[in-house]
Structure formats: structure tokens, C-alpha cells
Amino acid sequence: MDTxxxxxxxxxxxxxxxxxxxxxxxxxxxxxDTKQMILQVIKENHYVPNNSARNLKRSASKxxxxxxxxxxxxxxxxxxxxxxxxxxxxxxxxxxQRVDENQDEIDVAIELEKEKRLKGIVFLGxxxxxxxxxxxxxxxxFVLSTIGLTQEVDQDVYSWVSVDDFQExxxxxxxxxxxxxxxxxxxxxxxxxxxIGKLRYEGYRKALEHxxxxxxxxxxxCMKDDIESYSMENGYAVTRELLQSGEEFTALYAISDxxxxxxxxxxxxxxxxxxxxxxxxGFDGLDISFYYNPSITTIRQPAEKIAKETIRILFDxxxxxxxxxxxxxxxxxxxxxxxxxLK
Amino acid sequence: MDTxxxxxxxxxxxxxxxxxxxxxxxxxxxxxDTKQMILQVIKENHYVPNNSARNLKRSASKxxxxxxxxxxxxxxxxxxxxxxxxxxxxxxxxxxQRVDENQDEIDVAIELEKEKRLKGIVFLGxxxxxxxxxxxxxxxxFVLSTIGLTQEVDQDVYSWVSVDDFQExxxxxxxxxxxxxxxxxxxxxxxxxxxIGKLRYEGYRKALEHxxxxxxxxxxxCMKDDIESYSMENGYAVTRELLQSGEEFTALYAISDxxxxxxxxxxxxxxxxxxxxxxxxGFDGLDISFYYNPSITTIRQPAEKIAKETIRILFDxxxxxxxxxxxxxxxxxxxxxxxxxLK
DNA sequence: TTGTAAGCGTTATCAC
DNA sequence: GTGATAACGCTTACAA
Numbered sequence: 001m002d003t004x005x006x007x008x009x010x011x012x013x014x015x016x017x018x019x020x021x022x023x024x025x026x027x028x029x030x031x032x033d034t035k036q037m038i039l040q041v042i043k044e045n046h047y048v049p050n051n052s053a054r055n056l057k058r059s060a061s062k063x064x065x066x067x068x069x070x071x072x073x074x075x076x077x078x079x080x081x082x083x084x085x086x087x088x089x090x091x092x093x094x095x096x097q098r099v100d101e102n103q104d105e106i107d108v109a110i111e112l113e114k115e116k117r118l119k120g121i122v123f124l125g126x127x128x129x130x131x132x133x134x135x136x137x138x139x140x141x142f143v144l145s146t147i148g149l150t151q152e153v154d155q156d157v158y159s160w161v162s163v164d165d166f167q168e169x170x171x172x173x174x175x176x177x178x179x180x181x182x183x184x185x186x187x188x189x190x191x192x193x194x195x196i197g198k199l200r201y202e203g204y205r206k207a208l209e210h211x212x213x214x215x216x217x218x219x220x221x222c223m224k225d226d227i228e229s230y231s232m233e234n235g236y237a238v239t240r241e242l243l244q245s246g247e248e249f250t251a252l253y254a255i256s257d258x259x260x261x262x263x264x265x266x267x268x269x270x271x272x273x274x275x276x277x278x279x280x281x282g283f284d285g286l287d288i289s290f291y292y293n294p295s296i297t298t299i300r301q302p303a304e305k306i307a308k309e310t311i312r313i314l315f316d317x318x319x320x321x322x323x324x325x326x327x328x329x330x331x332x333x334x335x336x337x338x339x340x341x342l343k
Numbered sequence: 344m345d346t347x348x349x350x351x352x353x354x355x356x357x358x359x360x361x362x363x364x365x366x367x368x369x370x371x372x373x374x375x376d377t378k379q380m381i382l383q384v385i386k387e388n389h390y391v392p393n394n395s396a397r398n399l400k401r402s403a404s405k406x407x408x409x410x411x412x413x414x415x416x417x418x419x420x421x422x423x424x425x426x427x428x429x430x431x432x433x434x435x436x437x438x439x440q441r442v443d444e445n446q447d448e449i450d451v452a453i454e455l456e457k458e459k460r461l462k463g464i465v466f467l468g469x470x471x472x473x474x475x476x477x478x479x480x481x482x483x484x485f486v487l488s489t490i491g492l493t494q495e496v497d498q499d500v501y502s503w504v505s506v507d508d509f510q511e512x513x514x515x516x517x518x519x520x521x522x523x524x525x526x527x528x529x530x531x532x533x534x535x536x537x538x539i540g541k542l543r544y545e546g547y548r549k550a551l552e553h554x555x556x557x558x559x560x561x562x563x564x565c566m567k568d569d570i571e572s573y574s575m576e577n578g579y580a581v582t583r584e585l586l587q588s589g590e591e592f593t594a595l596y597a598i599s600d601x602x603x604x605x606x607x608x609x610x611x612x613x614x615x616x617x618x619x620x621x622x623x624x625g626f627d628g629l630d631i632s633f634y635y636n637p638s639i640t641t642i643r644q645p646a647e648k649i650a651k652e653t654i655r656i657l658f659d660x661x662x663x664x665x666x667x668x669x670x671x672x673x674x675x676x677x678x679x680x681x682x683x684x685l686k
Numbered sequence: 687t688t689g690t691a692a693g694c695g696t697t698a699t700c701a702c
Numbered sequence: 703g704t705g706a707t708a709a710c711g712c713t714t715a716c717a718a
Contacts (some may be wrong), residue, residue, distance in 0.1 A: 003457065003482075005710095005711055005712085006711065006712060006713095007711080007712095010689095015688075015689080016688065016689040016690070017689085017690090017711095017712080017713090018688070018689055018690080018713085018714080019687085019688060019689075021712070021713060021714085022687095022688090022713095024712095025713080029687065029688080030687070030688080031687060031688090034687085034688085046453075046480050048453050048454055048457060048480075049711080049712070050399070050457045050458060050710085050711050050712070051395075051454060051457070051458035051712095052394075052395045052396075052398040052399040052457075052458050052459075052710085052711080052712090053395075053399050053694090053710070053711035053712040053713085054711080054712055054713075055395040055694095055712095056393070056395040056396050056399055056694045056695065056696085056710090056711080056712070056713095057693080057694050057711080057712050057713045057714080058694085058712085058713070059694090059713090059714095071414075071420075071423075072420050074417065077414075077415050080414075096441055098439055110389075110391050111391055111394060114346065114391060114393045114394070114395075114695095115393060115394035115395050116395075137389050137391075139346075231630070232630050232631065232634045233630065236634065261631070261634050261635075262634055264634075264636065265633075265634045265636070268636055287574070287575050287576065288575065288604070288631065290608075291575045291579065291604050291605055291607075291608045292635070292636070293607065293608070293611055293635070293636045293637075294636075348694095348695055348696085349695065349696065349697095350695080353705095358704075358705080359704065359705035359706070360695090360696085360697090360705080360706090361697085361698090361704070361705055361706080361707095362703085362704060362705070364696070364697060364698090365703090365704090367696095368697080372703060372704080373703065373704080374703060374704090377703080377704085392695080392696075393694085393695050393696070394696095395694085395695080395696090396694070396695035396696035396697085396710090397695080397696055397697075398696090398710095399694090399695080399696070399697090399710045399711065399712085400695080400696045400697045400698080400709075400710050401696080401697065401698095401710085402697090402698085402710090457711095
């Protein structure tokens with residue numbers, strides 16, 4: 001016997017397949033005795049139902065999926081746990097699916113929706129710019145979570161929850177200006193970025209403007225393409241170049257904590273110190289920003305809250321309690337040891 | 344029309360479903376013209392084949408799966424990329440499946456094997472102690488990658504690749520002893536750990552013994568159960584307690600880099616410094632160990648090599664070129680700024 | 687309470 | 703080259 005099926009179990013038990021199915025799926029219409037008997041035989045024979053067959057037949061499953069772009073991002077770790085927890089509370093199950101950098105998340109979503117008979121989807125990370133036509137192929141509700149929305153998107157179609165990357169980035173830059181810094185370098189995304197990278201960069205620009213600080217393009221340093229984006233290594237490489245360029249600056253704002261960590265390292269290696277020689281700030285509020293030495297001033301995103309609200313909205317969508325919702329959470333500026341007033 | 348199927352496409356094209364299937368799957372027995380025509384119709388109608396149906400029917404698929412226990416671990420990130428890369432080279436696809444801390448990875452594997460018609464499996468992380476009977480339900484080859492094997496396991500049944508956690512941990516402890524340290528604290532796993540935690544702890548014990556250093560149980564500090572294991576936060580909490588206990592020590596060996604980072608923070612907060620007051624060492628060779636300030640002395644596991652070799656062995660297993668293989672890679676002691684000779 | 691049989695959407699087998 | 707048609711392993715009306 002190659003692989004054992006529900007039929008085999010039925011035969012072994014001397015019952016019909018329906019009865020076996022009922023035993024497996026906890027259906028009510030079955031006597032406790034036969035159920036136990038069947039379960040016993042199943043266990044003895046190590047029978048495992050084939051999921052493909054189940055999904056194919058089932059019209060609906062209590063399942064949602066979380067599609068993550070950039071699973072590397074430690075920021076998502078905290079959220080993932082909340083997603084699973086909250087989903088379980090609703091008696092649903094939650095499947096995690098990573099999406100490659102160069103994969104189209106909607107394609108993945110469409111495929112998965114059919115394959116798993118999903119009830120809803122969370123898109124996590126990355127950016128979002130898809131034609132309405134494409135979105136229409138997705139027949140189930142979805143929520144965008146911590147996704148940088150740079151273009152005007154249709155409020156009625158999309159639901160999302162995130163922080164205001166532009167505003168929070170403004171806040172950080174404003175803070176640095178408030179400390180007296182005027183030459184503030186930034187490690188940002190490439191100029192072609194259409195996501196949080198762009199928003200954070202624009203917040204920086206805006207704050208400089210409000211403080212009447214002349215914008216210096218030489219202080220804008222983009223992450224390197226050939227190194228993993230938003231990584232410590234990238235921050236390190238970029239900061240080394242900045243330092244070597246001889247361009248003067250007193251503060252360095254990295255648009256992610258990991259970049260900031262790399263930046264600090266480069267500064268130390270140049271024989272300088274943080275914050276005495278350079279103030280350094282990050283973004284996200286990763287654990288490491290607290291544990292680093294010095295602790296890094298950052299914008300702390302309320303990851304748990306965002307995750308919780310994402311699930312809440314998704315289920316409201318599923319249960320048709322809402323048509324679309326948008327929630328922007330305030331993030332918190334954590335002033336720590338890596339920044340200080342300019343003397 | 345609710346959801347569009349292969350039949351609909353066949354009707355639309357005025358051909359049989361077989362022909363459509365052939366077009367989708369690049370089968371040879373189809374004229375280029377009809378194929379293009381069908382593909383066109385498919386595109387226009389946004390038809391996406393149902394994976395469940397495919398998997399159900401397909402006898403074999405060129406797919407392997409990587410089951411990860413503890414996806415949080417940044418150490419795995421580097422490996423994951425290699426897994427995908429190498430799999431693609433073989434024209435296979437690779438699916439990632441996280442396994443919950445309290446889930447049985449074999450159960451997940453068995454289910455997935457059937458559902459996806461897998462060709463092979465990589466088990467990543469965690470520990471491994473399953474009955475032969477259970478393993479036998481897995482009919483496809485698998486490789487254990489960076490899994491702590493504490494018990495004697497059947498060499499002929501399992502294939503694995505990892506570092507020698509015992510030996511490498513010995514190496515680190517030996518190094519600290521060589522620096523003149525005699526009071527070496529360790530942050531280790533719980534005493535019930537049966538995985539790398541145990542192995543690394545035992546390497547520590549052995550090295551102390553060889554150096555004729557009397558073992559002091561008060562210097563053994565286990566991670567806290569109520570905090571994520573191997574996390575910075577855990578290292579921080581444990582080290583605070585250690586510091587407050589008043590127990591004297593000159594070096595602290597944490598069995599992971601993240602723990603070491605947390606430990607350093609606790610030391611700084613106590614007004615002490617690293618390595619002047621305490622030498623601190625980690626394990627794994629995460630990026631952060633290099634970028635931290637001070638850079639952290641660690642054991643660098645050759646993650647890429649391990650990952651590559653894992654895939655190589657798995658495919659050799661799949662192609663029956665080998666019955667079982669075992670590969671232990673040497674890890675590298677990276678002596679950095681967080682440790683110094685005892686004066 | 688239980689069993690029979692009709693699909694679910696594909697792919698594989700075969701005949702044309 | 704192409705098209706019926708029978709599986710694949712399961713769930714679910716419907717019948718008993």
C-alpha cells in the first residue's frame with residue numbers, strides 16, 4: 001500500500017468514507033463509539049488526510065494568509081506573532097507566505113486564494129502600486145499593513161494601517177534640528193523608491209525646509225543597490241563613503257535602525273564617536289536600537305498595535321461590518337544616547 | 344462566472360481541456376499556434392490554475408520544502424537565501440514553512456509531503472528526537488541542517504550538516520581560559536534543553552575541566568522561560584540578575600550573539616564596561632556581533648557553506664546518489680574587541 | 687446514525 | 703496534434 005487514503009481507512013473500519021470524514025472533521029452526526037474506533041484506526045495506520053484534496057473540495061476554509069515582502073526585516077517578527085495570536089482567537093488559521101523581492105504579491109495572493117480558499121489576506125511590507133484591474137481579481141478582502149503608500153490610492157478600495165512615515169520622519173528631522181543641528185546627513189532609499197523610503201526622505205526634506213536649512217544634496221546618501229537594502233552592512237558602507245567624502249555634517253539620520261547601527265560602526269572605525277562627534281538617529285524601534293551602545297534615538301512604531309488593528313479590520317471586512325478602513329498610528333520618538341544637542 | 348476554470352478556457356478557445364493543460368504546462372504535443380492562442384485567452388481572462396487540483400493530480404512536482412523552527416533567528420536569514428538560490432539552480436522550487444515552537448515538525452512534514460508532492464525536505468533549527476517509527480512515515484529524503492543532535496542517532500537514517508556545537512563551544516571557553524579568565528559565567532539554555540543549548544553548555548564544562556578550573560554552578564545562568572529564548576532581551580534580563588547577585592566573574596560567555604548583546608547592555612547599565620570590567624563572548628557570528636560596539640568575540644558559523652552543502656546532500660539523496668551523509672563544518676573563532684586578557 | 691455518489695479542477699492515459 | 707475520460711483524495715448532498 002503506497003499512500004493510505006480515506007478509502008483505506010473506511011475499508012479497514014468497515015464503514016463508509018463519509019463516516020470517516022465525519023470523524024476527522026468533528027461532525028456531529030456520528031456516534032461517539034464509531035468515531036473513537038475510526039480515530040483509533042487512523043492513528044494506528046498513521047493516516048494523514050491530503051490537504052490538496054480537502055482544499056479542492058472545500059468551498060470555504062477558515063484561513064487567512066499573511067504575505068510578507070522582505071521576511072528578513074526583524075521589524076516584522078513582532079507583528080507576526082500578533083497576527084497568529086489574533087487569528088487563533090477568531091478560530092481561524094493563519095498561513096505565512098513570503099514574497100520575493102521581485103515577485104508580484106498580487107499574483108501570489110490570487111493563486112493562494114484559490115489554492116487555500118482563503119478568507120482574507122494581509123499584505124505586509126513593501127510598497128503597493130497595482131492596477132485596479134489586477135486588484136479586482138482578488139475576490140476576498142485584504143488589508144495593507146505597514147506599507148508605504150506614496151501615490152494617491154482609492155480609499156474605498158484599499159484598507160490599510162500603518163504609521164505616517166512622512167510625518168514621523170519629519171518629526172525625527174525636526175528633533176535633530178531642534179538640537180541645533182544644521183548639517184544633517186540622511187541615509188535614504190534610492191531615488192526611484194516609491195515606498196516608505198520616499199516618504200521618509202520627503203519628511204526629512206520638509207523639516208529642513210521648515211527650519212530654514214538649506215538643502216545640501218551631498219548629504220543625501222542612498223543605500224547601495226548591491227547590498228541588502230536596509231541592512232547594517234548597507235548603512236556601514238554608505239557611511240564610510242560619506243565620512244571619506246569629507247562633506248561636513250554633525251548629525252546622521254538613517255531611515256532604519258539597522259542602517260543606523262551600520263552607520264555607528266563606520267563612525268567608530270573612523271576614530272570618531274557617537275554622539276560626541278556625530279549624532280545618529282534611526283527609525284523603526286527595533287530591539288537593537290535599545291540594546292546598542294550607545295542606545296539609538298529612533299522612531300518607535302507600535303508594531304503590536306498595528307498588527308492587532310490589521311487583523312481587526314480584516315475580520316470586519318470578512319464579516320462585512322465595514323467597507324474599507326484606514327488607520328494611522330502615531331509612532332513615538334525615543335530620544336536616546338546616540339543624539340545630543342550641538343554645542 | 345464565479346471562478347474561472349480550465350474548462351471555461353477550453354470552451355472559450357473551442358478546444359479540449361487537455362489542450363489547454365498542455366499549453367499551460369509547456370507540453371510538447373501541441374502546435375505553437377493553438378498554444379499561443381490559448382495563452383492569449385488565458386491572459387485576457389486572468390485565468391489562474393488551481394494549485395490544489397494540480398497537486399492532487401500530479402504524481403510528482405519538482406519541489407522541496409524547508410521547515411524552520413524559530414524563524415525569528417536572524418542566523419537563518421543568510422541560509423534561506425542560499426537555499427532558494429541553490430534550489431533554483433536545480434530547476435526546483437522551494438517552499439518555506441515555519442514550524443511553531445510547540446508543533447511537531449515531522450507532522451508538518453508528513454502533511455506537506457502529501458499536499459505538495461514534495462521531493463525532499465530540509466529541517467532547519469530546533470532539535471531532533473523522533474522515533475524511527477514516525478520518521479518512517481516520511482517517504483522522501485530529508486536533511487537536518489544546523490540542528491543540535493544530542494542523542495545518538497542512526498547515522499544510516501539521518502543525514503545532517505552543522506557545526507560541532509560541543510567542540511566549538513569548547514573552543515570559545517578554551518579561548519577565554521587562555522586569556523587568563525578563571526571565573527567565566529555562561530548564559531545557557533534551560534537544563535532541560537536537548538539541543539544546541541545542551542551541547543554548547545557541555546563544551547563549556549569540558550573546557551573548564553581541562554583547564555583545571557573548578558566549576559561554579561552560580562556562574563551558570565539559564566535563559567528565562569517567560570522571555571523569547573536566545574533574544575537580546577533574555578540576555579539582558581539574565582545578566583542583570585547575575586550582576587545583582589554579587590557573584591564574581593571576569594568573563595561572560597553567552598551561547599548566542601543576541602544574548603551577548605543583551606548582556607553587554609546590562610553591563611553598561613551597571614556602570615561597567617566591556618571588555619575592561621568583563622569580557623563578553625557570543626556564538627553564531629551574526630552581523631550584529633561585528634557591528635556592535637564593542638565588536639563581539641564570537642564563533643562564526645559558516646552559514647552559506649552549511650546551506651549549500653545541505654542542498655547538495657538533499658539532491659544527492661533525491662537522485663539516490665547517496666544513502667546518507669554527514670558533514671560537520673568547522674566554525675571560526677572571531678576574536679574581537681569584547682574580550683581581553685585578564686590583567 | 688450511516689452510506690452512496692456526485693463533484694472540486696486538474697493531469698495522465700489513451701484513442702483518434 | 704487533439705480530445706474524451708478516468709483518476710487524484712476528499713467533502714457533502716441526499717438517500718437509506
